[in-house]
Every structure is written in C-alpha cells, then in structure tokens.
Amino acid sequence: MLAAALLVAISFGSERLSFFDLSNSERAILFDIRMPRVFLGACVGASLAAAGAALQALLRNPLAEPYLLGVSNGAALGTMIAFVFFEQFVFARPLFAFAGAGLATFTVYQMARSRAGMNVERLVLSGVIVTTFLSSIIVLLTSLLDAARLRGFTFWLLGDLSQATMFGFYLTLVSAILGTIVLTSQARSLNLMMIGERDAMDFGVEVARVRMIVFGIASLLVGTAVAASGSVGYVGLIVPHLVRLAIGSDNRLVVPLSTISGAIFVVLADTIARTVIAPRELPVGAITALIGAPMFIYLLRRN
Amino acid sequence: MGLGFGLKDSSYTKAALVVVAVVAALSCRAVEVPTPVVESREVRDDLGRTVKVPVKIERVISLAPSITEMIFAIGAGEKLVGVTTYCNYPSETAAIEKVGDTQTPNIEKIVALRPQIVFVSTASQLEAFMNTLAEQGISVYVTNPKTLDEVLGNLEELGDLFGRGGEISPMIISLAGRASGVRHQSNYDLDQVIPAKRKPRVFVQISKEPLFTIGRDSFLTEIVESAGGISTTSDIATAYPKVSKETALALNPDVILLSDSEDNSGPSDVFENSPAVKNNRVFKINADIISRPGPRLVDALEEIARDLRPTN
Numbered sequence: 049m050l051a052a053a054l055l056v057a058i059s060f061g062s063e064r065l066s067f068f069d070l071s072n073s074e075r076a077i078l079f080d081i082r083m084p085r086v087f088l089g090a091c092v093g094a095s096l097a098a099a100g101a102a103l104q105a106l107l108r109n110p111l112a113e114p115y116l117l118g119v120s121n122g123a124a125l126g127t128m129i130a131f132v133f134f135e136q137f138v139f140a141r142p143l144f145a146f147a148g149a150g151l152a153t154f155t156v157y158q159m160a161r162s163r164a165g166m167n168v169e170r171l172v173l174s175g176v177i178v179t180t181f182l183s184s185i186i187v188l189l190t191s192l193l194d195a196a197r198l199r200g201f202t203f204w205l206l207g208d209l210s211q212a213t214m215f216g217f218y219l220t221l222v223s224a225i226l227g228t229i230v231l232t233s234q235a236r237s238l239n240l241m242m243i244g245e246r247d248a249m250d251f252g253v254e255v256a257r258v259r260m261i262v263f264g265i266a267s268l269l270v271g272t273a274v275a276a277s278g279s280v281g282y283v284g285l286i287v288p289h290l291v292r293l294a295i296g297s298d299n300r301l302v303v304p305l306s307t308i309s310g311a312i313f314v315v316l317a318d319t320i321a322r323t324v325i326a327p328r329e330l331p332v333g334a335i336t337a338l339i340g341a342p343m344f345i346y347l348l349r350r351n
Numbered sequence: 352m353g354l355g356f357g358l359k360d361s362s363y364t365k366a367a368l369v370v371v372a373v374v375a376a377l378s379c380r381a382v383e384v385p386t387p388v389v390e391s392r393e394v395r396d397d398l399g400r401t402v403k404v405p406v407k408i409e410r411v412i413s414l415a416p417s418i419t420e421m422i423f424a425i426g427a428g429e430k431l432v433g434v435t436t437y438c439n440y441p442s443e444t445a446a447i448e449k450v451g452d453t454q455t456p457n458i459e460k461i462v463a464l465r466p467q468i469v470f471v472s473t474a475s476q477l478e479a480f481m482n483t484l485a486e487q488g489i490s491v492y493v494t495n496p497k498t499l500d501e502v503l504g505n506l507e508e509l510g511d512l513f514g515r516g517g518e519i520s521p522m523i524i525s526l527a528g529r530a531s532g533v534r535h536q537s538n539y540d541l542d543q544v545i546p547a548k549r550k551p552r553v554f555v556q557i558s559k560e561p562l563f564t565i566g567r568d569s570f571l572t573e574i575v576e577s578a579g580g581i582s583t584t585s586d587i588a589t590a591y592p593k594v595s596k597e598t599a600l601a602l603n604p605d606v607i608l609l610s611d612s613e614d615n616s617g618p619s620d621v622f623e624n625s626p627a628v629k630n631n632r633v634f635k636i637n638a639d640i641i642s643r644p645g646p647r648l649v650d651a652l653e654e655i656a657r658d659l660r661p662t663n
Contacts, residue, residue, distance in 0.1 A: 062595035073624065077597045081621060203561050203593065210596060211560055327587055327598035 050090070053312040057086040057319045062326035088212040089318040089332065090311035091220035092277045093287075095227065095269035097310020098303060100284020101291070102231045105238040105299050106262045107160075109171055110289060110347055114149075114270045115281035117171075118178030122152025123267075123274035124205060125182050128189050142219055146271030152178055153263050172348075207280030207333020209318050216276030223272040227265045228307045234258050235299035242297070280314060280333045282340020287313050289347065389467075394512060396493045397505070404490055405467050408513055412464060414456050415472035418494060419444060420645035421506055422470070424522070427513040433464045440639060440647075456480070462487050470494060496644045498573050499652065503527055506646060526649050530577070533656045537579025545579065551659050553580040554604035554627070555641075557591055559615045562599055566592040570644050578656040580606065596621045606659060610642065611635040634658040 059067070061082050065074045096114055103112040114120045126148025127141045134140035159174035190201055204211065237258045240248040245255050273280070287310045288302060295301050317335040324330065390406045412433035413419040419438040422431055428443055433450040448464060451457040453472065458480060461469060468490045471481075481491045494509070496502040503523055510519040538545055553575050557563040565571045565582060568590040575582045583602040584594060600621040607618045607627040616635075622628050636654060640647045 061597045063597040063601045077600050081596045327595050328592045329595050
C-alpha cells in the first residue's frame with residue numbers, strides 16, 4: 049500500500065510528465081524535486097505517527113498527539129532559535145528541535161500528572177497551555193526577523209514540505225527507522241502499562257525506564273520531522289486511531305503499522321496539497337488539519 | 352495619579368479622589384477648545400468613495416511607503432506628520448514620526464498627531480480602523496494604483512489635492528515620457544512590433560525559499576511586459592503566489608529578476624539548467640522599488656528594460 053501511495057504521489061504533481069519519454073527538464077522535475085519531497089513526506093508521516101502511537105499507549109490517552117501536546121511547537125521553537133542564532137550549522141536545527149520537543153514533552157507530562165493519575169482533560173489542557181505559550185514566543189521571534197524571512201516561516205510553521213533538502217530527508221529516514229525499531233521493542237511493556245502502571249510493575253516492567261525511552265524517542269522523531277518540514281498536525285492522532293480500529297490495540301502491531309500508515313497518509317495529503325490549486329501550492333499541514341480537527345472532536349466526544 | 356500627599360488615613364478618601372480625578376478627566380473632553388472651521392471640499396478616492404478634505408491641507412499621515420514616496424514626489428513631503436516604519440525613502444522620512452507598520456498602524460498615535468487626512472493603500476486596512484478615524488473627524492483617502500499609468504494618475508490627483516497641480520505637471524509629463532519611451536523601444540523594432548517568440552521569458556523571484564513569484568494581479572507583470580519581456584507566471588491567480596518548484600523548473604526562463612534581499616540573493620536551485628542561469632542573465636533589482644507602486648516604478652521599468660535587452 050505504501051508503494052502504491054508513493055507511486056500515486058510520484059505520478060501526480062503540478063506538472064504533467066510523460067513518464068515513458070522523459071525530457072531533461074522532466075527528469076529534473078521528477079528526480080530532483082518531486083521524489084525527494086515525496087520521500088521526505090513519507091519519513092515525516094512515519095515519524096509523527098509512530099511518536100503519536102507510542103505516546104498514546106504510554107499516557108493511556110487516545111488524544112495524545114505531538115501537535116496537540118505542544119511537542120511539535122517545542123520542536124518548531126527549537127528550530128527557529130537554531131535558525132536565528134546558529135544559521136551556519138546544518139545540525140543545529142534538528143538538534144535544537146529535538147531539545148525543544150523533549151522539553152515540551154517533559155513540561156506537559158509534569159503539568160498533567162497529579163496524585164490521582166492523569167486524566168484526559170488535564171493532559172489536553174496542559175498541551176493547550178504549553179502550545180499557546182510556545183506560540184507566543186514564536187510570534188515574538190518572527191516579529192524580530194525581517195519581513196522576507198518571516199514569509200518563509202509562516203508557511204513552514206503550518207507544515208510545508210516544499211523546502212525539502214536531502215540532508216533533512218536522510219536524517220528523518222534514519223531517525224524514523226531507528227525510532228520505530230526502538231518503540232516496537234518497548235511495545236510489550238507498553239501493552240502491560242496500558243492495563244495500569246502498577247500492574248505493569250508487577251509483571252516486571254521497568255516503568256520509569258520505558259517512559260524515558262518513549263519520551264526520548266518520540267521527541268527525537270518529532271524533532272527531526274519538524275526541523276525538516278515544520279509542524280504537520282494531527283498525523284499522530286488520525287493514523288494510530290485508524291490503525292487501532294483496523295487491528296485492535298496490541299502495540300506490537302500498532303506501532304510499526306502506524307509508521308507505515310503515517311507515511312501513506314502524509315504522502316497522499318501532500319499530493320493533494322501539491323495539485324489542488326496548481327501551479328500554486330498549499331502547506332501540507334493545512335490538509336492534515338482539515339482532516340484531523342473534525343476527527344479530534346469526534347474522538348473527544350466519544351471519550 | 353498623583354496621590355502622593357500623605358493621604359494614608361482611609362481608603363474612602365482615596366476612592367473619593369479617584370472619582371474626582373476621573374470625573375475631571377472626563378469633563379475635560381466637554382470643554383475642549385472648539386476646532387476652527389476649516390474650509391473643505393469633496394473629492395473621490397480610488398475606491399470611488401466621497402472623501403471630505405480641507406481646501407488647504409497642512410497635516411497628513413501616510414500608511415504606505417508607496418504613498419509616502421508619491422507625496423514627496425509632488426513636493427508635499429513637509430505636510431507629512433506621520434509615516435510607517437517601512438517608509439525609508441526619500442531620506443527625509445527618517446525624521447518623521449513613525450505610526451506603526453502598514454498592517455498594524457497605531458491608532459492612538461495617529462489620532463494624537465491630529466492629521467487632516469490619513470492615506471491608506473488598500474481598504475484591507477480595516478474598516479473598524481477607518482470608522483474610528485472618521486469619528487475623530489479625520490478623513491481616510493484610499494489610493495491603490497495597480498499599473499504604472501495609475502501611479503501617474505495618482506500623482507496627478509495628489510498634486511491636485513495638495514493644490515500643487517500646476518507645479519508638478521512637468522514632472523508627470525517627464526515620467527510619462529520616460530515610460531512611453533521605454534515601452535516603445537522595448538516592444539518595437541524599427542516600428543515593427545516585436546513578436547512574442549523573440550521576447551525574453553522572465554521569471555521574477557520574490558523569495559527563494561519558499562519560492563514566491565509575481566502573478567496575474569501584480570503590477571510587476573505589466574512592468575515586465577512594458578520592458579519588453581514576457582512574464583512566465585502571468586496567468587497564475589493572485590498577485591504574489593507561492594509557485595510549485597516543479598512548475599518553476601518547467602518554465603525554463605530566459606531571464607531571472609531577483610527582488611534583492613539577504614535571503615533572495617541567488618536564483619532557486621530549480622533554475623540550475625535554465626537559459627537564464629546558463630547565459631548569466633540573472634539580475635537583482637532593489638526590493639523596495641519593485642514592491643512599491645510609486646514614482647520610482649519608472650526607474651524600475653528602465654532598469655528592467657536594460658536587463659532584458661538582447662545581449663548580442
């Protein structure tokens with residue numbers, strides 16, 4: 049299915065290509081522009097969906113999503129700080145994005161946790177507060193940048209794959225693969241923790257260690273994805289949910305399948321973003337939010 | 352509030368003082384000096400609205416760099432009591448009070464500067480904002496030229512508004528003459544219309560990442576065509592669209608014009624194999640000049656025409 053989605057995405061774009069008889073410029077369009085973007089989209093979708101699936105299992109909350117929890121915004125702020133102060137280092141952006149995502153995750157977790165455990169409202173509210181707080185700092189930073197640079201950022205903040213670079217692609221590819229492997233290796237523990245942390249401990253699960261791993265890997269996945277493409281929202285919400293609807297809630301399957309489905313979802317959403325008002329483009333985040341926000345409301349009501 | 356004279360005895364005294372102060376402050380409005388009757392007349396602005404303006408204009412504010420440049424061009428620069436933070440030309444603007452930027456003007460500051468007219472470039476500068484100014488007896492004049500000819504027409508209207516119609520007509524004639532000279536020279540070859548296939552195909556790169564260009568509604572499309580080129584993106588809707596890199600690559604322009612800024616200093620990578628880059632026909636144009644529909648558009652037209660002229 050992923051292969052089919054990639055094929056569809058590569059076949060369609062703002063320019064119509066004659067695939068069996070490629071001219072030089074068509075070859076450049078296909079290999080230098082369209083394919084890197086499609087593959088980056090796949091990696092970003094995979095990262096965000098895997099992070100979402102694992103966070104939902106860990107926090108026992110189907111609404112835990114990198115974008116809604118403020119994790120994406122943390123990464124976005126990190127990326128911007130790196131851009132403003134360390135523009136010359138390529139590695140600064142993903143590194144700062146990772147740090148920002150980690151800090152935001154940790155803050156939300158500390159805020160949402162109470163003696164009685166963690167309930168849905170507390171978690172979502174903490175996410176909202178951290179998100180708006182980080183947004184205000186982002187707005188402050190954008191007003192310090194000059195107008196031409198700002199234009200790029202407003203697009204990027206909505207999730208934009210058009211600024212794809214090969215460096216960003218390789219980095220997200222490596223982190224998506226490693227991240228999924230590590231998260232899947234924790235899936236059995238996550239399954240037990242979904243019953244209850246106390247019960248999981250009885251079964252010999254090192255809860256604190258699992259939590260650190262999941263938070264760390266989720267931050268890494270979100271950080272690299274955001275550094276490459278901005279905040280593409282709701283992927284981590286929609287995808288794991290659909291996967292669970294289809295195959296149940298065994299995390300040993302949910303996590304790897306979310307990775308693959310996340311890739312499919314973002315690749316298809318970006319195909320829409322690239323073609324619907326061609327030759328102009330929409331940010332892919334606008335498409336994912338358009339599908340994701342109603343879904344969030346539905347999940348919230350069902351809860 | 353100056354409550355610092357030892358009234359620590361009771362909070363009632365403080366409360367009473369506050370009330371007195373507030374009442375005093377409010378009643379100040381009522382005894383304000385009556386504004387002298389100013390002779391006024393009615394004119395029409397670019398939106399066709401009827402605007403009441405004083406016959407003798409003394410204090411105005413401009414909320415767009417292009418308007419500021421036009422007001423200076425007609426020799427009424429000393430009437431400007433407020434401009435935006437973007438207004439940086441001519442150099443005299445540095446000494447004029449700043450009232451915020453074009454999108455978010457500071458209404459309190461504008462009212463405090465007591466202008467007779469506030470010039471805005473689009474109605475998008477908020478209806479509520481315009482209503483507030485109207486309540487303060489400040490006229491709002493919208494001027495929104497979309498072509499070079501409309502810029503010249505606007506200069507004429509402004510000249511008339513400021514009572515300088517006579518003084519500025521030589522300048523307008525000269526600008527119009529320069530513009531039509533360029534148009535003729537660039538589009539006619541020994542009085543034969545140059546066929547479209549011999550004209551250079553131009554891509555105007557407004558920003559590199561993301562890739563923004565000019566579209567159907569930008570006045571630059573007309574400028575490029577007047578200068579003897581064909582804008583490769585003239586059929587894309589809106590004024591400044593973000594264009595897909597695939598499409599940009601396929602456009603394969605002969606000439607690339609860069610709106611000159613720090614992060615737009617070179618053509619996008621997608622143009623690597625375009626004739627423009629291969630033949631070294633990439634030119635930078637001052638971003639201020641080509642982003643403002645003002646009098647310097649004629650300078651831009653001449654510069655672009657020089658860039659587009661065949662090299663051989």
